[in-house]
Amino acid sequence: MNAKNLAVLLVAAATAFLGAGEAPASGGRDLKLEPAPVKRLDTASLQRGARNFVNYCLNCHSAKYMRYNRLTDLGLTEDQIRENFVFGSAKIGDVMTVAMRPADAKAWFGAPPPDLSVISRVRGSDWLYNYLLGFYADPSSSTGWNNLVFPSVGMPHVLWELSGTPKLVTAEFADHAAASAAAVASKGLVLTEPLPGGKTAVRTIANETPGTMGDVEYRTFVADLVNYLDYMGEPVRNTRITLGLIVLIFLGVLFVFAYWLKREYWKDVH
Ligand code: HEC
Numbered sequence: 001m002n003a004k005n006l007a008v009l010l011v012a013a014a015t016a017f018l019g020a021g022e023a024p025a026s027g028g029r030d031l032k033l034e035p036a037p038v039k040r041l042d043t044a045s046l047q048r049g050a051r052n053f054v055n056y057c058l059n060c061h062s063a064k065y066m067r068y069n070r071l072t073d074l075g076l077t078e079d080q081i082r083e084n085f086v087f088g089s090a091k092i093g094d095v096m097t098v099a100m101r102p103a104d105a106k107a108w109f110g111a112p113p114p115d116l117s118v119i120s121r122v123r124g125s126d127w128l129y130n131y132l133l134g135f136y137a138d139p140s141s142s143t144g145w146n147n148l149v150f151p152s153v154g155m156p157h158v159l160w161e162l163s164g165t166p167k168l169v170t171a172e173f174a175d176h177a178a179a180s181a182a183a184v185a186s187k188g189l190v191l192t193e194p195l196p197g198g199k200t201a202v203r204t205i206a207n208e209t210p211g212t213m214g215d216v217e218y219r220t221f222v223a224d225l226v227n228y229l230d231y232m233g234e235p236v237r238n239t240r241i242t243l244g245l246i247v248l249i250f251l252g253v254l255f256v257f258a259y260w261l262k263r264e265y266w267k268d269v270h
Helices: 003-022 043-056 068-074 078-084 102-109 119-123 125-133 176-185 215-233 237-266
Strands: 030-032 063-067 135-137 145-147 164-173 190-194 200-210
Touching: 030 176, 043 068, 043 215, 063 068, 063 215, 068 078, 119 125, 119 215, 125 215, 135 200, 164 176, 176 190, 176 200
Parallel strands: 135 164
Antiparallel strands: 030 190, 135 145, 164 200, 190 200
């Protein structure tokens, strides 16, 4: 290959690379997430989240890096954990596993439910919060549900009795700028995506039929759950935050004495 061919090749590769990078910016799928209202040090919220997790998620998902007795971190006693969190033949020192075999799960749902121990490190709290709020009824899918954040997801909307039946609301705009403005103006989770005819769709989720919980109560339920998933991804983080504060206070006190000592030393020099 001579130098000219090489240059042509490099330019072509660079154009392809830049082109690929540009695509999402110029009117592609754009997801606006709602910030997750989670408070890491709120123990009551973490306790509720742990309860929600074992009741609604652990039938399909495992958390194999989390032991039940670690929940004492959250201010629960071993008796409380035994009575309210450990079901079936599991023991308090066990990790949170499920009885379902991965192969069966794959056959039933198309994809095996992943272990959720460290999912918050992969996805982050905001993604998880919006994913759980992003389900909507979709008769064309095999589970009857679909998700705005995770299209064609294999997981059904397992919390539908609490949330009610959410539906997808689509508004179409001929002008992309108007669509973006509408997306910015609307609160919460919004997906902006181009439609084949050059129009732009702005999609949101709205509740069609009410569930057993009101909207605010349900959002708190989901926020607690996400708070717990975040805790589980890094249980020692709360200790680290507290330790960090103690160290800062210690340094603050030390500074006062060090400064005082310095003034004593320099008193005679000035
Ligand atoms: C009926 C079984 C079932 C239950 C119950 C269930 N899930 Fe799932 N979940 C799945 C399946 C199956 C998938 C894989 C979906 C896929 O990849 O298409 C999944 C995927 C997920 C994912 C996406 C993981 C990723 O990043 O790919 C998250 C997060 C999740 N589930 C959280 C939860 C939470 C939180 C609960 C409890 C409220 C829960 N799930 C209850 C079956 C279930």
